[in-house]
Amino acid sequence: MREETMTTPELSFGTSAGTSTTKLRTSSLKKVWKRIGPPSIAFILFIGAWELFCRLSGLKPYLLPKPSDIVLAASENASNLWVSVYTTITEAVLGFLLSIVLGVGFAILLASSKLIERSIYPYAIIMQTIPIVAIAPIIVIWFGAGMNAIIIIAFLIGFFPMLSNTLIGLNSTDHNMKNLFYLYNASPLQTMIRLRIPAALPYIVAGLKISCTLAVIGAIVGEYIAGIGGGNGGLGYAITVASSRLQTAYLFACGLSASLLGIAFFLLVNAFSKWMLSSWHESEMKSSEG
Amino acid sequence: MTTMTGAKEWVRMERLSKVYPNGTVAVKEVDLTIHEGEFLCFVGPSGCGKSTIFKMITGLSNPSSGTLQVMGASASVARKRSDTAFVFQDHTLLPWNSVIDNVTLPLALRGVPRKERQREAERVLEMVGLKDHMRSMPRELSGGMKMRASIARALVARPKLLLMDEPFGALDEITRQTLQIELLELWRQDPEMTVLFVTHNVFEAVFLSTRIAVMTPRPGKVSDLIDVPVPFPRDESFRTTPEFGQIVRSVSQALKH
Ligand SMILES: Nc1ncnc2c1ncn2[C@@H]1O[C@H](COP(=O)(O)OP(=O)(O)O)[C@@H](O)[C@H]1O
Ligand SMILES: [Mg+2]
Numbered sequence: 001m002r003e004e005t006m007t008t009p010e011l012s013f014g015t016s017a018g019t020s021t022t023k024l025r026t027s028s029l030k031k032v033w034k035r036i037g038p039p040s041i042a043f044i045l046f047i048g049a050w051e052l053f054c055r056l057s058g059l060k061p062y063l064l065p066k067p068s069d070i071v072l073a074a075s076e077n078a079s080n081l082w083v084s085v086y087t088t089i090t091e092a093v094l095g096f097l098l099s100i101v102l103g104v105g106f107a108i109l110l111a112s113s114k115l116i117e118r119s120i121y122p123y124a125i126i127m128q129t130i131p132i133v134a135i136a137p138i139i140v141i142w143f144g145a146g147m148n149a150i151i152i153i154a155f156l157i158g159f160f161p162m163l164s165n166t167l168i169g170l171n172s173t174d175h176n177m178k179n180l181f182y183l184y185n186a187s188p189l190q191t192m193i194r195l196r197i198p199a200a201l202p203y204i205v206a207g208l209k210i211s212c213t214l215a216v217i218g219a220i221v222g223e224y225i226a227g228i229g230g231g232n233g234g235l236g237y238a239i240t241v242a243s244s245r246l247q248t249a250y251l252f253a254c255g256l257s258a259s260l261l262g263i264a265f266f267l268l269v270n271a272f273s274k275w276m277l278s279s280w281h282e283s284e285m286k287s288s289e290g
Numbered sequence: 291m292t293t294m295t296g297a298k299e300w301v302r303m304e305r306l307s308k309v310y311p312n313g314t315v316a317v318k319e320v321d322l323t324i325h326e327g328e329f330l331c332f333v334g335p336s337g338c339g340k341s342t343i344f345k346m347i348t349g350l351s352n353p354s355s356g357t358l359q360v361m362g363a364s365a366s367v368a369r370k371r372s373d374t375a376f377v378f379q380d381h382t383l384l385p386w387n388s389v390i391d392n393v394t395l396p397l398a399l400r401g402v403p404r405k406e407r408q409r410e411a412e413r414v415l416e417m418v419g420l421k422d423h424m425r426s427m428p429r430e431l432s433g434g435m436k437m438r439a440s441i442a443r444a445l446v447a448r449p450k451l452l453l454m455d456e457p458f459g460a461l462d463e464i465t466r467q468t469l470q471i472e473l474l475e476l477w478r479q480d481p482e483m484t485v486l487f488v489t490h491n492v493f494e495a496v497f498l499s500t501r502i503a504v505m506t507p508r509p510g511k512v513s514d515l516i517d518v519p520v521p522f523p524r525d526e527s528f529r530t531t532p533e534f535g536q537i538v539r540s541v542s543q544a545l546k547h
Pocket of ligand 2: 340341342455
């Protein structure tokens with residue numbers, strides 16, 4: 001993380017000063033290699049060892065498939081896999097967006113009245129601790145098996161972190177700044193829009209990072225429970241099918257896709273957060289270190 | 291400019307006391323009348339109730355007993371009239387707003403049209419020498435510039451009463467002395483404006499004030515009122531005059547009681 005923050009100013013400097021660009025570019029390339037080199041080598045060694053172990057030990061492929069088997073299974077079922085990934089992405093993204101809109105919206109509502117907050121917040125905390133798997137079947141009964149139920153499960157799992165993070169952010173406004181707004185006779189609405197929401201932004205962004213990962217998990221769990229069959233099932237559904245048929249290599253391919261999806265989703269949200277907080281600077285530095 | 295007799299009463303405290311709920315007697319029976327156009331410094335060690343007096347004047351905190359009149363009304367009524375402005379030790383600039391948006395905040399909260407806000411902001415930024423930085427973000431400014439922006443924000447609504455609670459406390463000595471001179475200039479430009487200034491620095495108090503209220507702690511009281519009958523404009527040379535040294539000595543003496 002620290003190296004990353006060090007390379008950024010140099011890169012932007014390189015674009016403005018034309019003459020020394022190449023020098024800077026090679027030095028930043030070196031830095032990039034320093035960062036991604038060692039883990040890449042470790043990855044290649046790990047895959048090689050795995051492949052070698054499977055070939056030498058003669059382990060049954062349904063117990064532990066070789067990396068090459070996994071790649072083969074993925075490419076043979078590429079179109080199915082893509083449909084599954086695409087379905088899961090759609091569900092996760094929609095659930096995530098819902099959890100942002102409703103999480104932030106409810107937090108603002110709660111924060112604008114101490115009375116409402118005091119009466120509802122304890123329940124919001126308790127709801128957060130309810131295991132989503134336990135209430136998922138109820139959601140399926142209410143909304144029917146399929147996309148709707150899955151989106152709602154993905155939404156619910158990301159909703160509470162969004163809500164509590166935003167709420168903490170809205171209530172953590174600097175005391176002196178609150179006094180300042182009070183002394184200049186700001187209305188509660190003005191204080192909310194001009195002070196509390198901007199001050200909560202770093203907390204909201206922290207909530208985004210938690211919720212986006214959870215939304216992917218929520219979507220896959222939702223598919224386990226409310227998965228739709230046929231050609232439109234998501235990764236969770238594909239995983240249940242593959243495991244019941246002992247197609248372990250494809251199971252691995254699905255699991256890997258799910259992980260990659262989660263990581264990609266997180267990186268995307270992370271990049272968006274950085275961009276959104278660029279005017280905030282200090283807090284952005286803080287959250288990128290953590 | 292500071293005709294004591296006949297000038298309008300801006301703030302009047304009579305046997306003003308504040309006891310916090312936990313039993314701390316922060317301010318005890320303070321009698322003090324402040325007139326239009328004064329530059330009055332409260333000097334005293336920390337914990338002697340300087341900020342508490344300010345909190346009562348601004349209506350952030352209610353007196354426990356005694357009377358307090360701000361421009362002929364109660365503190366909360368006076369605040370609603372928006373004739374009062376504030377500068378804290380911390381610059382309290384919003385980090386997500388540019389300098390100009392920070393400076394126009396008091397006007398924006400009051401619904402003043404954008405054009406007028408812009409004009410007023412440029413006027414005060416010119417006064418504090420930050421006109422070239424009005425599009426900068428607060429983090430791009432030095433400590434002294436942030437404090438100037440904070441002062442500009444206080445002046446933007448042409449206040450009649452300016453309350454400053456240790457505004458230069460976090461600055462280095464050189465910046466502090468420059469800002470003192472600048473502040474005196476700003477005050478002199480508006481003969482109506484009264485400044486109440488809190489500091490624990492005796493030299494700062496003597497350099498700035500027309501009058502000094504010396505405070506002693508436990509319980510917080512105004513123990514002495516010391517006039518500084520030195521005409522304005524005052525510049526750096528004032529700091530080295532015998533007169534300056536003499537007033538510093540008498541204030542320090544009063545603080546020892
Ligand atoms: N909200 C509060 N509750 C209880 N005691 C307080 C509170 N604010 C200040 N005090 C106490 O009142 C006294 C005066 O405080 P303050 O006015 O801040 O002093 P100063 O600004 O001169 O340093 C101190 O002893 C302080 O601890
Ligand atoms: Mg204080």
